Amino acid sequence: MADGLAAVFARLIAATGPISIAHFMAESNAYYYAARDPLGAAGDFVTAPEISQMFGELVGVWLADIWQRAGRPEGACFVELGPGRGTLARDALRAARRGGLCPEVHFVETSPALKALQEAAHPDAHWHNDLSSLPADRPLLIVANEFLDALPVRQLVRMGDGWRERMVGVDAEGTLIPVAGARPMDMAVPARFTDAAEGAIIETSPAAVTVVQEVSRRLAEQGGAALFIDYGYVEPQLGSTLQAVRAHRKADVFAQPGEADLSALVDFATLAAIAEQAGAQWLGTSEQGPWLAALGIGARAGSLARAAPHAAEAIEEATIRLTAPAEMGALFKVMGLAAPGWPDGAGLHRVT
Ligand code: SAH
Numbered sequence: 054m055a056d057g058l059a060a061v062f063a064r065l066i067a068a069t070g071p072i073s074i075a076h077f078m079a080e081s082n083a084y085y086y087a088a089r090d091p092l093g094a095a096g097d098f099v100t101a102p103e104i105s106q107m108f109g110e111l112v113g114v115w116l117a118d119i120w121q122r123a124g125r126p127e128g129a130c131f132v133e134l135g136p137g138r139g140t141l142a143r144d145a146l147r148a149a150r151r152g153g154l155c156p157e158v159h160f161v162e163t164s165p166a167l168k169a170l171q172e173a174a175h176p177d178a179h180w181h182n183d184l185s186s187l188p189a190d191r192p193l194l195i196v197a198n199e200f201l202d203a204l205p206v207r208q209l210v211r212m213g214d215g216w217r218e219r220m221v222g223v224d225a226e227g228t229l230i231p232v233a234g235a236r237p238m239d240m241a242v243p244a245r246f247t248d249a250a251e252g253a254i255i256e257t258s259p260a261a262v263t264v265v266q267e268v269s270r271r272l273a274e275q276g277g278a279a280l281f282i283d284y285g286y287v288e289p290q291l292g293s294t295l296q297a298v299r300a301h302r303k304a305d306v307f308a309q310p311g312e313a314d315l316s317a318l319v320d321f322a323t324l325a326a327i328a329e330q331a332g333a334q335w336l337g338t339s340e341q342g343p344w345l346a347a348l349g350i351g352a353r354a355g356s357l358a359r360a361a362p363h364a365a366e367a368i369e370e371a372t373i374r375l376t377a378p379a380e381m382g383a384l385f386k387v388m389g390l391a392a393p394g395w396p397d398g399a400g401l402h403r404v405t
Contacts, residue, residue, distance in 0.1 A: 058311035071220035078205040084311035086164040102141035105371035109144025117152030122396040128191040131156040135200035139174035192276035202316040204260035273332030278391040285319030294318035336389035337401035342382025347400030
């Protein structure tokens, strides 16, 4: 018999019918993040800022550089969405200060457990549950690393008789399983996918679209720039990318809701189009490896290694992990956005 959140879902579904994948993912991740620090060797997964201080430093260098070339507007705020342990912000703000940028710090975070860690590292920061309460009268310098991938996705599945929403139901034993919803969803499917093969899945993230829309609208109105860094794809594709990770291993998506991290690849092409529609400039979307190289990770690794020769090997390993195509260098993408009239982003190129 299932326990914890799985049992709650099983009772809900038995009483009222299947729930959407988006509902399942949103509730599972809210539960998952609320009470734990999932990051690091003892947790479930490791993120780029936890691999090396160089990652956050280069984010800080990027933000300070675009702010300087925009004419050093006064009052600009540093904003991080889903700051985890606060590590990226610590390294980014140290590097930004060297560039003359000393911003007020704002964090968007829903997890009480992670907020407590962020408070210890950044006692002067301001916290928000969502973007709506961020300052509205100043430029914003925004970063989000592995944030969009945690937001719920909606899935449509092609059945023999047309498109349905992909949902979560229960089998006779009370085990959670994917099922097709009862309502026809053909109207929600773009024309080019109408005749896709049976079993095809269309995945979208209305929540990620909403975040990028709100960020872009604010950049257009207030000035500023944003970096979204995540694993994702640049060409639109079909198929489910929803995955569960627990203790650094892939797990069954439906088996342990609330106990494993659920994430999905980010659809960067759609988000760039959304950003432009909302009035922001899309500065380009680059692979993480070339972007870090363009910002000087090689030189930074060299100077850190000279200052701490005993750590030279670890610094070299971290550089490879962050940049090599077979590691995080190609799967992870960096998307830059800015207010109209702001300059280009270092290391980013628009490819149309
Ligand atoms: N950026 C950090 C942490 C990534 S994990 C790093 O790179 O190490 C995802 C982060 O997003 C966590 O801080 C999590 O609590 C937060 N998060 C997830 N869903 C959220 C939501 N809907 N609103 C705000 N924060 C959220």
